[in-house]
Amino acid sequence: MPRLSKVLLEAVTLMRRGAGRFLLLAVWAFVALVGKGRADIHPEWTQALAPFHIAGNLYYVGSADLASYLIVTPSGNILINSSLTSSPELIRASIEKLGFRFSDTRILLIGHAHYDHCAGSAEILRQTGAKYMVMDADVPVVESGGKVDFHYGSELDQRYSPAKVDRILHDGDEVLLGGAVLTAHKTAGHTRGTTTWTMDVTEAGKVLHVVIVGSPNVNSGYRLTGQHPSYPGIAADFAHGFAVLRSLPCDIFLGSHGAYFEMLAKLARLKAEGPGVFVDPVGYKSYIAEREATFNRELKRQTGGAIQEAH
Numbered sequence: 001m002p003r004l005s006k007v008l009l010e011a012v013t014l015m016r017r018g019a020g021r022f023l024l025l026a027v028w029a030f031v032a033l034v035g036k037g038r039a040d041i042h043p044e045w046t047q048a049l050a051p052f053h054i055a056g057n058l059y060y061v062g063s064a065d066l067a068s069y070l071i072v073t074p075s076g077n078i079l080i081n082s083s084l085t086s087s088p089e090l091i092r093a094s095i096e097k098l099g100f101r102f103s104d105t106r107i108l109l110i111g112h113a114h115y116d117h118c119a120g121s122a123e124i125l126r127q128t129g130a131k132y133m134v135m136d137a138d139v140p141v142v143e144s145g146g147k148v149d150f151h152y153g154s155e156l157d158q159r160y161s162p163a164k165v166d167r168i169l170h171d172g173d174e175v176l177l178g179g180a181v182l183t184a185h186k187t188a189g190h191t192r193g194t195t196t197w198t199m200d201v202t203e204a205g206k207v208l209h210v211v212i213v214g215s216p217n218v219n220s221g222y223r224l225t226g227q228h229p230s231y232p233g234i235a236a237d238f239a240h241g242f243a244v245l246r247s248l249p250c251d252i253f254l255g256s257h258g259a260y261f262e263m264l265a266k267l268a269r270l271k272a273e274g275p276g277v278f279v280d281p282v283g284y285k286s287y288i289a290e291r292e293a294t295f296n297r298e299l300k301r302q303t304g305g306a307i308q309e310a311h
């Protein structure tokens with residue numbers, strides 16, 4: 001993905017050569033790339049997937065990788081993750097395919113304020129009139145359409161329509177609707193307000209603990225330490241986030257991307273084995289342990305190998 005500066009530089013060079021038609025081509029290419037975002041390098045982000053029941057009142061309504069979840073209650077529904085600008089149509093179709101009404105969406109939540117999980121929010125709020133509830137430190141990001149993101153703020157292809165937040169969430173806050181109780185755990189680092197959602201569902205008379213991981217990932221280019229960290233306290237936030245993730249009881253392991261919890265592999269087993277395939281406490285623990293080890297390795301690399309283990 002060429003960055004804006006590079007494209008503009010090329011355009012200016014072409015202009016100096018008097019190649020007006022090439023300038024037009026460059027501008028067209030830039031607009032096309034911005035419009036597409038990065039879906040072109042992640043075809044699974046926009047690939048439709050038949051929606052499915054996970055457990056209790058919890059359903060999957062996302063794409064082949066960008067996860068969206070629907071929690072159905074007698075007082076309307078809760079939707080987690082609006083995904084890309086282009087995703088609302090896919091999410092709506094998935095909800096309707098399950099026999100529910102898109103217009104019954106009362107509350108919209110996100111796992112974290114990156115464009116692949118929240119760019120569709122403005123459109124979903126417009127169509128459903130749902131209330132948008134976002135973790136405190138992610139609020140300025142979604143309300144600026146990604147402009148004030150600490151890392152991606154200047155990347156135009158990661159911007160989206162700003163969406164007004166109706167309720168600012170804080171760590172440990174509960175979202176209540178029609179008997180459903182979702183708890184917002186602040187597991188920051190990936191974004192300042194990354195949120196891991198937990199809830200209990202009842203399936204065949206059994207209560208199961210659900211964990212929807214916001215993101216434990218250190219993205220390429222994040223500075224965890226030194227004079228100019230990506231944001232002050234980022235490493236401490238990640239370390240705290242891992243402590244929280246380790247502490248959460250988990251039966252059903254889910255996340256912002258299907259890839260976190262090997263969704264497609266589990267789905268392939270669903271028909272033969274039933275919905276129990278999503279019950280994966282061992283997979284959850286090993287995923288968190290592996291991600292934490294990766295974070296610690298990266299922190300150590302950035303601190304030049306000095307011992308600075310996270311706690």
Ligand SMILES: [Zn+2]
Binds near residue numbers: 112114190215
């Ligand atoms: Zn992200």
